[in-house]
Amino acid sequence: MERRLRPLLIAAALALAALALPRPGWTAAYESLVEQGSFYLERGATYGADAVRALEKAEQESPERAGTDPKFLAALARAYALTSRFTEAYWVLDRWERLGALAPVGEALRARLLSESGLGRLRLSSAVPVGRITARLVPEEEERIEVTARKALDRLGELLARGLELTDGGVTLLVPEGRYAIACDGPLLYAPRDPTSVEVWAGDEGAVRLVAAAPDPAGWTISAGNRTVSLSWPPIAGAAYELAREQGQGERSTVYRGAEPTFQDAGLPVGARVRYVLKTYGPQGDLIAVSSAEAQTMPPVSRLAAEARLGADLRVTVSWTLGQGAADRVRVVRKGPRSEDVVADVQERDAILKGSVTDGPFTPAAEKLGLTYRVEAWVAEAEAASAEAEAPAEVPPLVERVTSVTQGVERGAVVLQWDTLPREGVAQGYAVFRQRGEGIVGELVGRVEDPFAREFEYAVEDPLKASEWRHFVVPYLGDRYLLDPEDVSFGGQVPEETLERRAARGRRPPNLALAWDAAPGAAGYAVKVGEGKEVFVKRPYLEITGLQSALMATTHEVKIYALDVEGRKKGLVTVQIQYEHYPRVGPKEEEP
């Protein structure tokens, strides 16, 4: 195996060695072209273009060799000068000089160019890189350009149109004496794009400062808030900045001057599109770069979500969350059938984006109460809200009475559950009473401060005995117990026997027996107990039962109205009845 491989390896090594050696063919081509160029040079100006062609071809043939060959550079400089391409000749002399000292012929050529040819130097420079530019140099007084300078101007125009790479911050042109309008173009160039007047004197030096379009707008860091825009840009060492803001109809104002590459602009309108123009000045105060970028402050918030929820304390909590955008205040408005009430006007910055307010407490009524809240997001000085949402809430109707109380004893506790009428009804809370026996005054066991409560439990020492107790659940509102209006009953138009006799017979007497003088012309009478029950009677007598409770003190207002033939009421009597409650003081073991 090794023997077969050896010849192959040797051949490969020889091939690599051959490739590494300089090819005689390449050198010969370059040399030949340089000689050709020199030959044409010796023939004078008529062959100048041919000399340039041959020498440029030599440079293409071997750029590295040409860049270090003084003979080539000397010939090329002379050829360019001979063909009125004076700027290029000057650049070649520069390249030559960078290799070392110029030979006398090079020095003489440069002296000729700078001091004797009627050319002036025009330096295009930029403190910030502008990359490749093209330029146009147009005589402002065409007729004042000397005939000998026209050819040089034409060649210079061709060079400028081909483009210039501004290395080391600048490039020097050799320009025939005269006044010109110069305009430049390039992707990284800001000015001068419009023709700018420049005067060139033979033997003298002038300059045109190019202003770069920098920094790249993509390099800015822009952060926009409701009314602020924070800007930062890539810094340039030693530079000072001037930042101007453009708004609306091109109104421009300077907002910042300083050396820091950052600025926060405040006090802007929301949703405003703003353009910033950054001018960068060099250490000598000359303008070196201009850039611009756009920003937009947050537009007014356009979306928000709102929710309203009735709490256990019969207060409605309205909460909201704003979408992205600017807002200065949030208003919560409760919509009513005929008016609207502002529940809250929030302007604290931290509470605007997400917050809640509480409305109420609401007093349940016979009918359920539908509430609608409108949450509005406003921007200062706006004529209308920029976003709003509605959140409904409902206050259930007032409990009329508690129905079906069930009780049980579990694990040493009495557990009560009940329903209400209406089932969704609410009260401020529920008071739980127990009666240890028939006829025994009830005692308050506890309260549930929850409008929606439907159960209660409490611990007992003797579950067995507790199982015999009777429990009552009474809803209350404020300090008013909502007794079962069905407990109140009416009866007896005219008493048939005295109340004492009735009691002796074991017939419970009414809580209240009312008699009044007949009203002239009354067709009948209406009797109303509290806000609840009302009864119509023909005669001026009524018995009312159920006003007294074994559980608690009660207060009732009884009103008597006379009714005419048409049923119109006329108040006759109002009776305030108050029953006191004296809790029984029994054996200690019976006390709760």
Place this chain on the structure above:
Amino acid sequence: MKATVLVLALGWAATAAAGHRVAAVSPLNVPGIPPRGVAGDPQWAPDGKAVSFELLGAEGDTEEVYLADVLDPGSFPPRLGTAATVVPRAAKDPFALRTQNKVTVSEGLSWAPPRGKGRPVAVAATREAVERGAPQVSFDIYLAEPGRKRFLTSSGENDAHPAYSPDGDYLAFSSGSTGQGDVYLYHFFAKADPLTQITFEPAGSEIFPSWAPSGDRLAFTGHLGNVDHIYVIDDVKKLAAERDPARRRSLARSLTRDLTPGWKSSCLAPSFSPDGKWIAYYARASADSGADLYVVPTAGGESRRLLADGLPELRRGPRWSPQGDGLFAVKESADRMNPLVWVPLTGTPRELATGTQLNADPFPKRIGDTLYLLFTAQGDAEGGQKRWRKPYVARLAPDRGN
């Protein structure tokens, strides 16, 4: 009769009072020039901030035009910077097809009007080294200003007597490229060929072109046969604008006038008065006679002699005062050692007491409120070095006719 005599006397006295006298005179110290040599043709720059003069080498083998800046215009004599030749010595021309040589002969400087930063000048100069008096000398017109130095002509024959037009757009000169000598114009801002021939006498020579202050006329000396006349071309730029040679030749004939018709001998270089109404020139009645100073109306008319036996000024014709009321000249007088004289346009010439001898080449210049006179002289009348002609400067004051 008495009244006439009285009027004439009063007129003479009044005229005599409007003259000049020498308030101060001094040799002009010019750093940088060889100590030996013959100075000639001293001139002020149009802005008064530089002077020029020719210097003929001590051995007679070189003649070069020098320029020196006036460093301190308010001083007297003016303090000058180091003089330098207009045509650089050992100038290297990498593009010359011929062998590079030193330029050693230049003469006849003409100043361009002040323009921007430079003071362009034109001289007649040789491209190749020559010896003075050599049988074959070829002058070309050489232009020099900051940043620009080049020959404008290269005809192989002599091109000389350059004269800038008042606006600096043209340079007139005499060229031997076509015949004996013709006047040509070099137009600096021509779109094509800048050279235009404007005189066409095949058997004669036209030399010493001189521009009118308005720039529309050109006077010259035309030599034909044994006589020289003063000619003037009216509307010279119209002539120069005609590109067709045949039409231009025809137009030249119609635009050219002989101001000295019938003159039988030599007229020398003409010069316009500052107002352009007069042309002054030297002329010899015969080859043996002295050169007299004459003036002739530009519009034509009789020539009037102002000075007899003057020393002719060849480079640029007689020297008018800045006011145009007379000329400065040199009276050729062995007894008086060629004094400078003030020659009023009307009146009697008066000698200027400079205290110098063998004077020549007066060149007046008003700088501010002061009238100066550059001239050359061969030393002081009373003693001192007399061998070499040196440049001098005088400060003149109005002569109240004491």
